[in-house]
Amino acid sequence: MTARKTLHAYETGDDTTGMPIEPAPLERDWMEATHNRFAYRCLPMVLANQAGWLIPCPVRFTARWNGGPRTQDLRFWFPRGFRRPIVLSHFGTGIITFTIPYLFRTPKDVNLWVKGPSNAPKDGVQPLEGIVESDWSPATFTMNWQVTRPNHPIRFEKGEPICMLVPMPRHLAEELRPRRSPLRDNKKLHAEFEKWRESRLEFNESLARMDEEAVQRGWQKDYVLGVDQPRLHLRRFDEKK
Numbered sequence: 001m002t003a004r005k006t007l008h009a010y011e012t013g014d015d016t017t018g019m020p021i022e023p024a025p026l027e028r029d030w031m032e033a034t035h036n037r038f039a040y041r042c043l044p045m046v047l048a049n050q051a052g053w054l055i056p057c058p059v060r061f062t063a064r065w066n067g068g069p070r071t072q073d074l075r076f077w078f079p080r081g082f083r084r085p086i087v088l089s090h091f092g093t094g095i096i097t098f099t100i101p102y103l104f105r106t107p108k109d110v111n112l113w114v115k116g117p118s119n120a121p122k123d124g125v126q127p128l129e130g131i132v133e134s135d136w137s138p139a140t141f142t143m144n145w146q147v148t149r150p151n152h153p154i155r156f157e158k159g160e161p162i163c164m165l166v167p168m169p170r171h172l173a174e175e176l177r178p179r180r181s182p183l184r185d186n187k188k189l190h191a192e193f194e195k196w197r198e199s200r201l202e203f204n205e206s207l208a209r210m211d212e213e214a215v216q217r218g219w220q221k222d223y224v225l226g227v228d229q230p231r232l233h234l235r236r237f238d239e240k241k
Contacts, residue, residue, distance in 0.1 A: 005107055006107065007104070007105075007106055007107075007167065007237075008104065008105040008106075009021055009102040009103075009104055009237055010102060010103045010104070010105065011101065011102060012101050012102060012103055012140060013101075014086075014099065014101035015084055015086075015101065016101045016102070017058060018056065018057075018058030018059065018158065018159075019055055019056060019058050019086075019100075019101060020055075020056070020237075021053050021054070021055055021102070021165070021237045022053060022054055022056075022236065023050070023053055023054075023232075023234035023235070023236060024049060024050050024051070024052050024053060024054045024117065024118070024161075024164060024234070025049070025050065026040075026046055026049050026050050026231055027049075028049060028119055028120055030120075030121070031119070043230060045118075045119055046230060047230065047232065048118040048119060049118050049119055050231065050232040050234070051118065051166055051232065052113075052118075052164045052165050052166035052167070052234075053164070053165045053234065053237075054117055054161040054163065054164055054165075055100065055143070055161070055162060055163040055164075055165070056158075056159045056160060056161055056162065057087075057098070057156045057157065057158060057159065057160045057161075057162045058084070058086055058158065059078060059079065059082055059084070059086070059087065059158055060078075060079060060155075060156065060157050060158045061076055061077060061078045061079075061082075061087060061155075061156055062076070062077045062153050062154065062155050062156075063075065063076050063077075063096055063147065063153070063154045063156075064151065064152070064153050064154065065094035065147040065150050065151070065152075065154075066150060066151060067094070067150030067151065069092050069093050070092055071089040071090065071091070071092045072089070073089075073092070073094070074089040074092075074094055074095070074096065074147070076088075076089070085099065086098065086099050086101075087099075087156075090142070091144065093146075094146060094147035094148075094150070095128070095144050095145070095146050095147070096125065096144065096145045096146075096147065096154070097142050097143075097144050098142060098143040098144070098145075098162050098163065099142055100140060100141060100142060100143055100163065101140075102140070103138070103139075103140050104132070104134045104165070105134060105135065106134045106135045106167060107135060108135050109135060109169060109170045109171070110134070110135055110167050110168070110169060110170065111131050111132060111133055111134060111135070111167070111168050111169075111170050112131070112132045112134040112165050112166070112167060112168075113129065113130075113131050113165075113166040113167075113168050114129065114130045114131070114132055114141060114143065114163060114164075114165060115127060115129040115130075115163075115164050115166065116129070116145070116161075116162070116163070116164060117161040117162075117163075117164045118164060120161065123149075123152075124147060124148055124149040124152045124154050125145045125146065125147050125148060125149075125154045126145065126146045126148050127143075127144075127145050127146075127162075128144045128145065128146055131168070133170070135170075143162055143163040145162070
């Protein structure tokens with residue numbers, strides 16, 4: 001891989017035990033639990049699940065916030081003997097801060113969108129997102145989660161993903177020229193849309209009639225282009241010394 005396409009994760013000297021960086025998987029527990037795993041039929045969501053790398057939580061712990069603004073208003077309970085300063089209350093206002101023991105370097109003009117794992121809701125706590133100019137910054141960043149339910153125990157398990165890294169071109173949104181217009185102005189796309197809409201209505205009506213063929217199909221695969229569960233193939237981080 002050429003240097004201009006390399007995503008570096010430099011170990012800062014802090015303990016990285018239990019915090020490997022791995023390609024995000026397609027699967028989510030709640031999606032597995034849906035009837036006939038129907039959630040996987042949404043291609044945009046399936047692709048989003050995999051569109052980056054994950055960093056896991058290195059320790060099981062419980063946190064509880066009393067609703068106050070001070071750092072000490074958020075309390076933690078760790079396994080006996082755990083002493084690493086990797087999870088803390090740094091900002092106050094019920095924010096759980098994870099120290100990330102890497103300094104990332106992306107190719108020129110590529111940022112890192114730092115966020116929670118895609119499509120992985122967690123009761124009582126919300127991941128905060130940030131965009132890091134990781135092609136030049138010499139600073140590390142933290143991953144932060146905002147507790148949303150005071151006096152509610154928040155539990156993180158060891159190995160549970162707490163951070164997702166998604167590369168994104170800088171200035172792309174600014175360079176796009178937004179334009180809003182009637183779909184009929186694009187004759188080709190309009191015709192394709194009408195064909196899809198008619199097919200969708202016909203399929204839904206067939207399902208409502210319990211048509212045998214439609215029931216066996218169960219869903220339309222308009223997004224999928226012949227592949228039931230498209231998988232991205234992100235590379236793993238090597239350990240070049």
